Amino acid sequence: MSRVDLQHINKSYPGVKALDDVDLTVNSGEFFTLLGPSGCGKTTLLRAVAGFNTHDSGRILVDGKRIDNVPAHRRNIGMVYQDYAIFPHMTVADNVGFGLAMRRRPRQEIAERVARVLDLVQLGGHAQRMPHELSGGQQQRVALARAMVINPQILLMDEPLSNLDAKLRVELRDDIRDLQRSLGITTIYVTHDQEEALVISDRICIMQSGRVHQIGGPQEVYARPATLFVASFVGAMNVMPDLPVGQGGEIKLGDGGCTVQALAGRGTVTLAIRPEDVVLRARPDKAVVLGGAVDKVTFAGREAFYRLTCDGDRRVLAHVYRPDQGQLESAGVRVDLAFPLARLHFFDPADGRRIEASP
Amino acid sequence: MIPRMRFDFWTGVLLLALAVIAVLLVWPLSSIMTASFIDNRTGAATLGNYARVLGQPFFQDALINSMIVGVGGMLGAMALGIPLAVLTTRYVIRGRDMLATLAVLALVSPPFIGAYAWIMMLGRNGFVRLPLEELGVPVPPIYGLFGILLVFSLKFYPFVFLLASSSLRTINPSVEEAAEGLGAGAWRRFFKVTLPLVFPAVSAGALLTFVLSIADFGTPAIVGGRVRVLATTAYNLFTSEMTGNPGLASATSMVLIVVSLIVVALQRWSVGRRNVAGAMVRKPVPKYLGPFASAAAHIVCYGIVLVSSLPSLVVIYTSFRKTRGPVFQAGFGFESYERILREVPHVISNSAVYSLVSVALIVILGTLIGYILARRESPMAGALDGALLVPYIVPGVVLGLAFVVTFNVKPLELTGSATIIVLMLFIRRLPYAVRSSASILKQIKGSIEEAAISLGAAPGRAFLKITLPLMIPGVVAGALMSFITAINELSSSLILYVGRTMTMPVRIYLSVLDGEFGTAAALSTILLGATGLAVYAVFWVSGRNESAFV
Ligand SMILES: Nc1ncnc2c1ncn2[C@@H]1O[C@H](COP(=O)(O)OP(=O)(O)OP(=O)(O)O)[C@@H](O)[C@H]1O
Numbered sequence: 086m087s088r089v090d091l092q093h094i095n096k097s098y099p100g101v102k103a104l105d106d107v108d109l110t111v112n113s114g115e116f117f118t119l120l121g122p123s124g125c126g127k128t129t130l131l132r133a134v135a136g137f138n139t140h141d142s143g144r145i146l147v148d149g150k151r152i153d154n155v156p157a158h159r160r161n162i163g164m165v166y167q168d169y170a171i172f173p174h175m176t177v178a179d180n181v182g183f184g185l186a187m188r189r190r191p192r193q194e195i196a197e198r199v200a201r202v203l204d205l206v207q208l209g210g211h212a213q214r215m216p217h218e219l220s221g222g223q224q225q226r227v228a229l230a231r232a233m234v235i236n237p238q239i240l241l242m243d244e245p246l247s248n249l250d251a252k253l254r255v256e257l258r259d260d261i262r263d264l265q266r267s268l269g270i271t272t273i274y275v276t277h278d279q280e281e282a283l284v285i286s287d288r289i290c291i292m293q294s295g296r297v298h299q300i301g302g303p304q305e306v307y308a309r310p311a312t313l314f315v316a317s318f319v320g321a322m323n324v325m326p327d328l329p330v331g332q333g334g335e336i337k338l339g340d341g342g343c344t345v346q347a348l349a350g351r352g353t354v355t356l357a358i359r360p361e362d363v364v365l366r367a368r369p370d371k372a373v374v375l376g377g378a379v380d381k382v383t384f385a386g387r388e389a390f391y392r393l394t395c396d397g398d399r400r401v402l403a404h405v406y407r408p409d410q411g412q413l414e415s416a417g418v419r420v421d422l423a424f425p426l427a428r429l430h431f432f433d434p435a436d437g438r439r440i441e442a443s444p
Numbered sequence: 445m446i447p448r449m450r451f452d453f454w455t456g457v458l459l460l461a462l463a464v465i466a467v468l469l470v471w472p473l474s475s476i477m478t479a480s481f482i483d484n485r486t487g488a489a490t491l492g493n494y495a496r497v498l499g500q501p502f503f504q505d506a507l508i509n510s511m512i513v514g515v516g517g518m519l520g521a522m523a524l525g526i527p528l529a530v531l532t533t534r535y536v537i538r539g540r541d542m543l544a545t546l547a548v549l550a551l552v553s554p555p556f557i558g559a560y561a562w563i564m565m566l567g568r569n570g571f572v573r574l575p576l577e578e579l580g581v582p583v584p585p586i587y588g589l590f591g592i593l594l595v596f597s598l599k600f601y602p603f604v605f606l607l608a609s610s611s612l613r614t615i616n617p618s619v620e621e622a623a624e625g626l627g628a629g630a631w632r633r634f635f636k637v638t639l640p641l642v643f644p645a646v647s648a649g650a651l652l653t654f655v656l657s658i659a660d661f662g663t664p665a666i667v668g669g670r671v672r673v674l675a676t677t678a679y680n681l682f683t684s685e686m687t688g689n690p691g692l693a694s695a696t697s698m699v700l701i702v703v704s705l706i707v708v709a710l711q712r713w714s715v716g717r718r719n720v721a722g723a724m725v726r727k728p729v730p731k732y733l734g735p736f737a738s739a740a741a742h743i744v745c746y747g748i749v750l751v752s753s754l755p756s757l758v759v760i761y762t763s764f765r766k767t768r769g770p771v772f773q774a775g776f777g778f779e780s781y782e783r784i785l786r787e788v789p790h791v792i793s794n795s796a797v798y799s800l801v802s803v804a805l806i807v808i809l810g811t812l813i814g815y816i817l818a819r820r821e822s823p824m825a826g827a828l829d830g831a832l833l834v835p836y837i838v839p840g841v842v843l844g845l846a847f848v849v850t851f852n853v854k855p856l857e858l859t860g861s862a863t864i865i866v867l868m869l870f871i872r873r874l875p876y877a878v879r880s881s882a883s884i885l886k887q888i889k890g891s892i893e894e895a896a897i898s899l900g901a902a903p904g905r906a907f908l909k910i911t912l913p914l915m916i917p918g919v920v921a922g923a924l925m926s927f928i929t930a931i932n933e934l935s936s937s938l939i940l941y942v943g944r945t946m947t948m949p950v951r952i953y954l955s956v957l958d959g960e961f962g963t964a965a966a967l968s969t970i971l972l973g974a975t976g977l978a979v980y981a982v983f984w985v986s987g988r989n990e991s992a993f994v
């Protein structure tokens with residue numbers, strides 16, 4: 086169990102700033118996820134911690150000790166790769182025992198620890214198999230066992246699930262989470278799948294173009310996205326950009342509107358609301374209510390998805406849960422939609438930062 | 445503080461590699477370059493050598509002949525290689541694997557053996573010429589351009605054949621069918637779709653045969669007659685006692701280097717743009733031909749391959765003919781073998797020892813350098829990559845001359861030693877091993893080795909325990925290839941040898957010049973046997989993959 090401090094890490098490749106002043110702390114025992122679109126620098130950051138990339142400036146500390154100059158093989162960090170990186174010419178047991186052999190542990194001890202960790206990842210009977218005799222999911226379990234058996238100070242995982250099919254992904258995701266909890270290994274996990282990040286993480290760090298946008302627990306980043314980018318990357322979001330704001334903070338949306346004091350004095354604001362927060366037909370208090378029309382309805386059992394048009398040609402998505410309990414609107418029908426004020430997010434159009442509006 | 449450079453195992457390898465290249469390539473080539481600017485008599489700096497090489501008809505002829513030989517060899521190789529490739533990949537030809545194996549054998553057997561076998565067949569008293577002439581078939585004289593082009597075409601067509609067929613085999617038939625569906629007829633389809641797809645591979649093979657043709661020394665030396673090319677001219681200028689002129693030889697060499705450089709640059713450029721490998725959904729299936737067309741196709745394919753195998757058969761046959769001294773008698777016997785074992789047993793052991801030692805060095809350093817090029821991006825690795833192109837460009841004669849010019853004075857006085865021959869073989873064939881190990885490495889995922897490092901293996905250890913075992917089949921194939929080329933090396937050994945360090949190819953060359961065809965044939969048969977065994981071994985480790993030879 087170790088705490089990791091990344092202090093002002095910068096890294097440039099020719100033409101790209103891969104890491105832009107990344108500064109964060111991963112607490113001891115925490116499951117910490119780096120989330121962001123392709124090319125945002127997640128792998129670069131992870132590999133800097135592992136010691137495979139050098140960074141241009143900044144410091145990496147583990148339990149307060151600088152490790153920037155410690156070569157990768159002395160860092161005692163476990164790493165799990167997207168492509169498994171299983172040694173194809175070694176049995177499962179030899180793969181898993183490799184790190185212990187490198188540490189010159191006695192044979193007896195290696196055998197015992199390998200057997201124990203293989204049981205943990207539910208591969209107890211497969212010790213003598215060759216990697217090509219295993220499925221992708223099993224190979225990734227071997228990789229996980231191999232990284233954990235050395236009792237690493239930190240476990241790093243770079244999109245470990247993205248080569249697996251959907252069902253296995255969910256299964257292994259839960260197993261990884263349970264194992265990490267029970268062993269308490271500080272883990273940095275990389276993914277570009279926001280749902281995976283929300284499910285698995287203690288805290289999530291959302292990155293874009295080498296910059297950190299927000300660090301917070303799953304609920305926090307979902308409910309209070311710090312930037313417009315986070316808002317639209319994590320979960321779905323209806324975004325209404327660049328709405329004019331009146332002197333007193335009045336916003337007009339179609340035939341509805343509201344007044345938000347916190348916005349007074351701003352020229353424009355970007356407004357956002359999640360599809361599941363959009364209310365159809367009902368007219369709650371403290372909400373922007375405006376007329377719209379249903380374009381398309383998709384019924385998916387547990388929920389229904391609406392695509393609506395309002396305020397001229399503005400597209401709005403709405404999710405309705407338990408649609409069987411009410412009546413489904415059909416395409417072409419005019420409905421009122423309501424955006425409850427408490428559910429609205431406001432962002433500064435200039436820099437995309439969140440504007441706190443609610444008291 | 446950061447960025448920093450870690451001095452690890454690989455940094456050491458990189459420095460070693462750069463040192464080897466500095467000593468064995470940069471230094472000799474700059475010596476010969478310097479020598480090309482020095483007047484032979486006065487020792488003063490001059491451009492006179494170049495003025496003579498580019499101005500005098502004697503040299504101009506050599507340059508023109510080199511170009512003729514290069515272009516002719518290339519066209520001949522294409523004329524044989526492309527039809528063979530198209531027929532064997534598109535249609536059902538019985539014994540295709542055997543044809544490919546024979547083509548590979550023709551490719552790896554040394555060209556000078558082909559040259560002298562053709563003399564035995566088509567020379568003034570050749571056993572093929574006489575019957576043909578009796579039948580009234582005119583046969584052009586073998587000595588001269590005809591002989592050179594004949595040997596080159598039959599020797600180098602397998603490059604075109606192998607490259608073109610592997611490229612033809614990767615064309616997804618759906619692409620051609622799509623073209624057909626869009627209304628393209630058979631010919632339009634071939635010219636608009638198929639040809640553009642195989643063109644890069646074919647042109648790369650063709651330019652390769654051009655470079656090899658102008659660099660080859662043995663063939664024009666043996667069948668050239670009075671036709672001089674740049675390679676033989678440089679050699680004669682350097683070695684002849686009477687008219688020897690190192691300055692002029694060096695200037696001739698520089699011209700040869702420049703010509704090769706231009707062509708290799710062209711080749712790299714065409715290979716660099718070769719990026720047609722698409723997703724292989726379906727493999728093309730060879731079609732059956734009608735009986736007449738099929739017979740014709742078989743005749744063409746077997747004709748090409750058998751004629752190109754003829755020299756080897758002739759050589760083996762000749763080696764078992766009964767001889768008294770240099771004169772053949774009726775019947776068969778082992779006199780030729782007895783003679784070589786009695787008179788020159790050391791050339792056999794020399795060839796074996798020099799090739800094995802140089803291959804060992806090539807494998808060790810080549811594998812490590814291949815690793816650096818494949819896995820470690822740095823400006824120095826880039827420089828290394830560039831420097832390793834040099835042996836492709838510099839013909840053996842030229843590098844041989846450069847070695848003599850360079851290593852004949854202290855502190856590195858090596859002329860006349862076995863070391864100099866081993867070093868020459870080493871540096872000439874090193875790039876092939878580097879390239880093959882780099883290309884295997886590109887197929888092994890880098891994350892595997894990183895995983896080992898993060899599990900606590902130091903970088904050198906991770907390489908030895910994880911990557912190396914995965915590379916072994918490719919490395920062994922590369923080693924065998926290096927062995928084949930090393931044991932058959934003639935041009936540079938001819939310049940560097942002394943009596944004690946004579947090798948089989950050198951002895952064969954000298955025997956042919958002396959008219960000792962029996963001993964030449966026996967030595968050639970031994971060479972062919974060693975080469976054939978190595979080819980068999982390559983097939984064995986690479987799972988019958990003919991493209992391992994290109
Ligand atoms: N070796 C390199 N040389 C040059 N640029 C690089 C190199 N490695 C990464 N980059 C660039 O740095 C940026 C960050 O890359 P990185 O691999 O960290 O992205 P990522 O967030 O892991 O993306 P993905 O989700 O696709 O894996 C990208 O723009 C990438 O093109």
Ligand SMILES: [Mg+2]
Pocket residue numbers: 127128129243
């Ligand atoms: Mg990545």
